[in-house]
Amino acid sequence: MHISPLLTDLYELTMLAGYLERGMHERPAVFDLFFRSNPYQGGYAVFAGLETALEYLEELRFTATDLEYLESLNLFSPAFLAYLESFRFRGRVSAPPEGSVVFAREPLLTVEGGLAEAQFVETALLNVINFQTLVASKGARINHAAGGAQVMEFGLRRAQGPDGGLSVARAAYIGGVRSTSNVQAGQVFGIPVKGTHAHSWIMAFADELTAFRRYAEVFPQGCILLIDTYDTLKSGLPNALTVAAELRERGHELFGVRIDSGDLAYLSRQVRAAFDEAGFPGVKVVASNELDEHVIESIRAEGGRVDIYGVGTRLATCAGEGGGALGGVYKLVQVDHSPKLKLTSDVSKATLPDHKTVLRVVDRQGNFIQDVITLRGEALSPGDLVYDPGNPLQQVRIPDAANFVELRSLVMEGGRRCRPPETLDAAADRSQEQLSRLPAGCLRLINPHTYKVSISAGLNQLRLSLITEVKDKFKTRHT
């Protein structure tokens, strides 16, 4: 998945030119990438996109064609274009591994390097991490709602562009959705590909029974019949029962039937009962049609008998609470080794300055208690007081029996990865393992328990003093 260096907002380039002209481009700088609230008003996010991002950083270079285009804009000096020709990302990146469960306000990527290089990569990093983390989180929610039933992704036709579809399959897999209909995702990422047939297959034959028979002849193994083209219970179901019996005579078992419309809870119960009664308890019921975590939850609550959920549009477009975007941002937290703070109109949302560490506080069994963001190098011990980043009045004490695990590690140094890319399976296994260690209430789809993310005493103190300093400046200057 090659990402062009021109996949960037123009202002990254104008700032780069400005830093170069002012001789500031190599000043040491640190940026944090984080989001301000969990996606879908949920209790967590599943981090994804890191390997794509690291590949981008490693391969970042401007081609002659790119430079010609930039020259044609009549914005940039020859000196700047010459500088871009040898521009590479040579910085350091810290991040959690993909599939990690992460939370609002935690620095996910921390990028260290010269001011110019660390600033420039903002747009592409946000594009990749925002979207893949959003999809992985949606995948995890849907997978959780399915409660052990399989989930298949087939959102390609409604995905946001060709590569949108490809990113969806990758990130959904990390979130726990372990198959896709997207053949290119199979080729590129090795994700298992699955599929059935469309209504048009049925309509291309004189009648539904003939269409089923022909399909079962071509694909006797793993055959899934779509039974709602004309009428699920009056036509599709009896025809599928006929074909199941015929397949068995030829030594095969019908794999499943798919229902793509109507009352899925009711129809799945009827279809399940009919196949059980006819001696086909192994036939899987596949359900699809605008499914998401809430619809799946309601199907199960009504006793639906679905073995496999096919999820398309609402996974691919990350529909639902929060509306299709993770509001990840990329903020300067340190320059020339001095901490930097960005205020907003709501002071409780001021950024967390300086270079930081994220510690996960776990109990003796390894279950997650809370996370604490500290200054880099700051010691944290059981029994210490830590603070709510939105309101320092809210304090908690780290339990005595707690252990600390660092959420992130150095993944890139001098512009090169510190380790080979991880497999998608490792990331997918990690998300499932970590979700199982969260307090159960955090997994609730609506009004989940809030997992606590605190800041250390040192970070709290630094932030308070920087807020005061910035506020004092205006007073001096403007009153």
Place this chain on the structure above:
Amino acid sequence: MHISPLLTDLYELTMLAGYLERGMHERPAVFDLFFRSNPYQGGYAVFAGLETALEYLEELRFTATDLEYLESLNLFSPAFLAYLESFRFRGRVSAPPEGSVVFAREPLLTVEGGLAEAQFVETALLNVINFQTLVASKGARINHAAGGAQVMEFGLRRAQGPDGGLSVARAAYIGGVRSTSNVQAGQVFGIPVKGTHAHSWIMAFADELTAFRRYAEVFPQGCILLIDTYDTLKSGLPNALTVAAELRERGHELFGVRIDSGDLAYLSRQVRAAFDEAGFPGVKVVASNELDEHVIESIRAEGGRVDIYGVGTRLATCAGEGGGALGGVYKLVQVDHSPKLKLTSDVSKATLPDHKTVLRVVDRQGNFIQDVITLRGEALSPGDLVYDPGNPLQQVRIPDAANFVELRSLVMEGGRRCRPPETLDAAADRSQEQLSRLPAGCLRLINPHTYKVSISAGLNQLRLSLITEVKDKFKTRHT
């Protein structure tokens, strides 16, 4: 924008294999691509994605690597893989030009060809047309809300994947959003690129005034200063006024200031007044921060003084009513020259069978009255009765003074384009021209006037008889 032949749902390939094995692959077939309701609960859609789709169809071929991957799935026969090696799309496509205003239920693309080739291209065509039409429609809504103020697209960082961002810039342009921050979109599509600087630029300097001065030194022309890093009115505005005066002394005019947080209606009025009073009536006020058509409308309703709206996330992700996806579908309407119908549980939503023509009924001035879908070759005349596709009881008569314009033309024949690709400007001009010809109520953002799309007497009659025929089949078989 190369699209892989493997960018498809697996079932397109299994159906292809099935048709080949049954010797049905060259049966003449016709598919329609259409959507069932206008995006954003709005009054129209702006058609986009056609040139991307035609490029895909022309270039469609399986590489050796693709075939190796498919072989590795152990699903397909050697005969089928050999067939794929020489597989090309050689069919015909009818479509409106990009930028056309279109409506729910109208066939947009009609694809004619062998059953196999016409079926196979379903997923990629839907992916491209669904997303680009959704974005172009959002762009048109936002542009309409801005009422003559400029709109800039800068959603790349929240777009759905790298190419999602690229498709967004292209399609938004067709909808009327004529600049972007996405440099790659400038390179690939020739769209004007625009930008300012980020909060981090400000924070990289000792204070805001120094940061403004340095930026204005590097980019004295077209300079836009971001004034909300610390405090818009107390800090950003006075500092920008200082720099505007300094620039003027050096023979330049400050281009604009950008406000990215807070009450944009209020702040824009204050900022406008301050610049006017200080003798800088030409300085543009740029506003951004989670804007969409509704927020822009409310800023204007409150007397906001914004010259340029920067729109990001909510354009790039097509947020809002309907949730980020256009539900376009691709349905078989004819095979072996016989019309085909797909019923759904709600019979009023049954597909429109057979090969069809879309006529736009216009008055003497060329303004749009309504659209009528007819059977291909069926004559339609002023005074004729036409029918609501959801309920034949609702009939209207075509006005006597009406003229007819065919919405679509043949754009591909024998797998080759019938004409060279159009420019994006032509498409963008078309959308603005056609929107101006719609009844004004159709442009309303909420509860718009419903533009009438009717079906002809011949199509209505054919559909009724096919519905009866399908329903009769179940009775015979299952009672």
